[in-house]
Amino acid sequence: MDFMKIAIDEARKGIEKQEGGPFGAVIVKDGKIISKAHNKVLESNDPTAHAEILAIRKAAKRLGTHNLEGCELYSTSQPCPMCLSAILWARIKKLYFGCSANDASKIGFDDSEIYKMLKSQRKMPLKQEQLSRKECLELFDEWKRKKGKLY
16 A cells, blocks of 8 residues: 555645645554544644644554554655654654655745754743742652553
């Protein structure tokens, strides 16, 4: 089965419905489709509603676990930093993508500043302030002591 073609078809649905950009994703496990999604940023007014994120959410729900080890992801484009992080958190070990990040930047989806910031670890353009560290550390200690916790 051509899983990339399915991702492309999924992206095309999103374009036709004007729900988001030209991005589609399919998650496969043991040669079977677990989930598929397309970008819905415009439809949902949710900047995190990228195809990869939505496909991960659907796959996790369907499999009943946040651990998608053993799954592969097919995406019409190289994932943005947010999606790449989600893929890593989901423990997906294999990613196939069509267009490069450079290709995406040429049509207005430019992540280069984010990648530069991450690579150089320069100061983020987000004001940050640490608050209530002691109380939050107590929360972390509580988690550390918890028996039978899941990761």
